[in-house]
Amino acid sequence: MVTALPVLTLGLWQGRRFEAQARRDTDRELTTASANVAHDISMLLRFRLEELELLATRASHLERWTETEQVRGLFDRRYGATGFSIMYLGDPWGTALFASPARSPEGQSYAGVNYADRAFYQRMIAARRSVVGDVTIGRRTGQLQVAAAAPVFHREGALRGFVTGAIHMEPLVELAVANARGHLRRVVVVDSRHNVVIDSAAQLAPMSQWIPLDAPGDTRLVRAPVTREVLRMAGAVVEVPGGSWRAFVSVPEAQVAHSTTVLRRATLWATMLVLMVMVGAVYAISSFASRDLRKLATIATLIGEGDYQRGARTAGRFAPREVVEVWESMQRAMQQLEDRRSERSEMIRELQDTNTHLRTFSTGIRDAHDGVVVFDRRHRVEYANPAWLRMHQLTEGEVLGRRLEELNLSDGRVPHELRAALRDQTPWEGAMVFRRKDGTSAEAEVSVSPVYGDAGDVEHHVALVRDVTARRQAEQSMQQTERLASLGMLAAGVAHEINNPMTYVLGNLEELRTLAGGGLLTAAPEAELELVECLDDCLHGARRVVEIVGDLRQLSQLRRESAAETANGREVIESCLRVAHSQLRHCADVVRQFPQEELWLRISTQHLGQVVLNLIMNAAQAMDPGQAAHNRLTVTLRVVNPARAELMVTDTGSGMAPELTHKIFDPFFTTKRAGLGTGLGLSICRSLVTAAQGEILVESTPGAGSTFRVLLPLAPPPSSDEGSFVATPSGLSVLVVDDDPSVLAAVQRMLAPCVSQAAASVDQALELVTRSHFDLVLTDVMMPEKTGVDLIHELTRVAPHLARRTCLMSGGVMGARMAAEIAMLQVPFLHKPMTRDELHRALRALHHDHPPATSSQVPP
Known part of the structure; x- marks a missing residue:
């Protein structure tokens, strides 16, 4: 008994020693595990926040x-x-x-x-x-x-x-469950309000009832409120942005004490055994009880230090299956975190690239020379770049949020196609005139495109505007220069064409003057016949001069062309042939090949005349003068399909080499001798034809001649309203205004039987208007001091009914500004010299369109 008592005492002391060591290992393991759980949960929550x-x-x-x-x-x-x-x-x-x-x-x-x-x-x-x-x-x-x-x-x-x-809790719960598997641990996470966030045992109880929250880092023994079991538990702070959570890892105290309980029982029974056997048994039991705990502590330490490879090897050789699964779960979580971090980095790079592209695009639009304006479906302006604002002399505050119609940017001539495109939400390209803030106008090329949203509907429109005012003026100047150059080459021939009829006109007039002075007009019947013959020759010659001057006026006038203008193909060609007759009659025989019906082309008369005259003059210069019997110039006009007509000018001149036909339409390229051309004629011809939706082609053979083909769209013939004219009134009172007395006398004679009065200036005419009653006014345009346009403006103030019943006449070529003013007045216009029929036709039309406000004495 005495021997057994020391042995029992030694056994109890050794048992308590191993029990204390087991508890310390358990506490260290719980502390490490709680810290690891807190770290892993913090990382997952941080990733969710990212x-x-x-x-x-x-x-x-x-x-x-x-x-x-x-x-x-x-x-x-x-x-x-x-x-x-x-x-x-x-x-x-x-x-x-x-x-x-x-x-x-x-x-x-x-x-x-x-x-x-x-x-x-x-x-x-x-x-x-x-x-x-x-x-x-x-x-x-x-x-x-x-x-x-x-x-x-x-x-x-x-x-x-x-x-x-709301964060998906499944990954966090899986992590907690993975750490709490087996019979060793239980994981619980609470927030700052003691609400249970995660519980591996799924027992959602208020943690304040059974967890001491004052010292989360200590290891405590607490009693569970449901099972009333005693738990050994360690806690760690979970770093959460905006607050703090706490993670607790627990092990049932009964399981921790299980090995020591067995040891105590063995020690009590070993007191009856031999000292050496009891000591060996106690040592063996103690070693067996603490082996798994030491292994688990080693694995937890390696994992806590981040040495996952050694932890994996140790877990694979010694640890139970639960530890291996925990480690594999952590590896998967770490890999997911790395994948998400890579994805986030890629998204950040994409955002940076997108921002770079947007900045480049925004800078390009802001610094663009052309105007850019963006407006929504209600035409409210949402963006306008500086170039667009400069074009219209506006500021950004004046246009943003306002409708385009409120800005009054158009001069009233918005193309119908643009209105239709905005209504139908389709793209449109074209030219239009816009008004600046100071009231001046400018020409622009405009391209409008719809912008579609994610739903496929048009949400905005973007318009690109290019100010082409200077370019249009330069093009018109080049066209006028080339036109005048062509007319300059025709000057000598035109002078010959005018001098010929004027020779016999003057001769016949002198003969009539001699006969009248000598009293021979009624002396004999043959004198009367000679008088009629002389007068017929004078009229023929005068009409020929008027025709030549009219052709020259048509070719030399400078005005803005309209896209809706049409031209009579045969009349324009004949007019150009008459103008170039002096150049052609010495070098070629002219052959005309026209259809019987008239062909109307969708191009202005002025532009078509410039193209035809240029081609005819080029053909005349390509043929040797003095060989009219051997050379031929053929002008053909025909219909090639229901939508197009073809104009061909063929000569039998020198022709061109094939390599030159590709350059013939380039500006300033010419095959003529020095002094015979500017090199702009054919280039301008192509521009005019292309603008009319046509095309110009050339075929040439060296030594055999060239053929120029011009394809132009056909246009319907204009409607004739001559049948709406009423009979010529014989009792109308007409005021004639002109600074030339001879013109006044001639016009008054042609106005008979109407009653007419003459005025030599605008002021004199206004004085007569205040004293007398007039039904119509016929006035010259170009007069000293005040013009006929000024007279109409004055009549608008003092006699509005006469301002609407005024006809203008002129014998000169007016500038573009004067022509624009006359066009805005919308009054009839006569070219001097006019015939009696032309004068009366214009007056009848004016009287019919604008009847007098008061009844006039008009005979039936």
């Missing part, structure tokens, strides 16, 4: 937060790929504006509800960064989840709202 911050960054670039396809697309792409069960966009007070998914599984809508506590958002506003909050999301639906939120700021730094999400 995803939420990225979504908040994208949401800050959205202009509107209503439920649009753009907002839904942004959230739906991220939802499901992230660790959130609910994601919603909220205002600064936390109320949901848009949620993904839109409804809870019970069918309740998430939009318009504030699921988080105000204190939760106040902490985030104070910190100005993303936070993870208490268990608040889903409080109204009965499903508590952890809230995470990230603030969204305006560009100027003001708070715009929040992006809030």
Whole structure:
């Protein structure tokens, strides 16, 4: 007994020693495990916040937060790929504006509800960064989840709202369960309000009932409220933005004491055995009881230090299956974190590239020489670059948010095609005239394109505007220069054409003067016949001079062309042949091949005449003079299809080499001798034909001649309204204004039987208007001091009914400004010299279109 007592005492002392060591190992293991759990949960929560911050960054670039396809697309792409069960966009007070998914599984809508506590958002506003909050999301639906939120700021730094999400708890719970498998551990995580966030045993009880929260880092023995079992537990702080959580890892105290209990029992029974056998048995039992704990402590230490490879090897050789699974779960979580981090880095790079492209595009539009304006479907201006603002002499504040119609940018001549394109939401290109702020006008080439939204509807239009005023003026100057150059080459021949008829006109007039002075006009019947013959020759010669001057006027006038103008092909060609007759009769026989019916072409008479005259003059210069019997110039006009006509000018001149036909239309390229051309004629011809939606081609053979083919669109013949004229009134009172007395006398004689009075100036005419009654006014345009246009403006003030019943006449070529003013007046116009029939036809039309306000004495 005495011998056994020391042995028993030694056994009890050794048992308590091993029991204390086992408890210390367990405490160290629990502390390490709680720290590892806290670290892993912190990393997962930090990754969730990084995803939420990225979504908040994208949401800050959205202009509107209503439920649009753009907002839904942004959230739906991220939802499901992230660790959130609910994601919603909220205002600064936390109320949901848009949620993904839109409804809870019970069918309740998430939009318009504030699921988080105000204190939760106040902490985030104070910190100005993303936070993870208490268990608040889903409080109204009965499903508590952890809230995470990230603030969204305006560009100027003001708070715009929040992006809030409910974190999927499955990965966190799986991590807790993986750490709590087996009979050794239990993992519990609570938030700052003592709400249970994670419990591996799924016992959601208020932690304040059974966990001492004052010292989370210590190891404590607590009693579970459900099972009433005693637990050995260690806690660690989980770093959560905006608050702190605590993770606790526990081991049942009964299991910790199990090995020591066995040891105590063995020691008591060994007192009856031999000392050496008892000592050996006690040592063996103690070693067996602490082996697994030491192995687990070693593995936990290696994993806690980050040495996963050694931990894996140790776990594979010694540790139970649960430890290996925990390690593999952590490896998968770390790999997921790395994959998400790589994905986030790639998205950041894409955003940076997109921002770079947007900055480049924005700078290019801002610094562009052409004007760019963007307007919505109601024509409200949303953007205008500096070039567009300079064109219209406006500022950005004057145009943004206003409709284009309110800015009064057009001169009233908006193309019908542009209106139709805006109405039908289709692209359009064309030219138009716009008005600047100072009232001046300018020409521009405009291209309007629709901009489609994500839904496929047109949301905006973008217009590119190029000011071509200077270019148009330069082109018109070049055309006029080439036209005058052609007329200059014809000057000598035209003088010959005029001098010939004037020779016999003057001769016959002198003969008539001699006969009249000698009293021979009535002496004999043969004298009367000679008088009639002389007068006929004079009229023929005068008409020929008038015809030549009219052809020259038509070719030399300078005015703006309209896209709706048409030309009579045969009349224009005949007019050009008459003008060039003096050049052609010495070098070629002219052959005309025209259809029987008249062909109307969709091109202005002036432009068609310039093209035809240039081709005829080129052909005349390509043939040797004095060989008219051997050379031939053929002018052909024919219909090639229902929409087009073809004009061909063929000569039998020297021709061109094939390599020159490709350059013949280049500006300043010419094959003529020095002094015979500027090199601009054919280039201008191609520009005029192309502008009329036509084309010009050339075929040439050296030594055999050339053929120029001009294809132009056909136009319907203009309507004739001659049948609407009434009979010539014989009792009308007409006021004739001209500074040339001879013209006044001649016009008054031609006006018979109408009653007429003459005025030599505008002031004299206004004086007669105040004293007498007149039905019509016929006035010259170019007069000293005041013009006929000035007279119409004065009549508008003193006698408005006469201003509408005034006819202008002129014998000169007017400038573009005067021609534009006359066109705006919309009054009849006569070219001097005019015949009696032309004068009376114009007066009849004027009297018919504008009947007098008071009854006039007009015979039936």
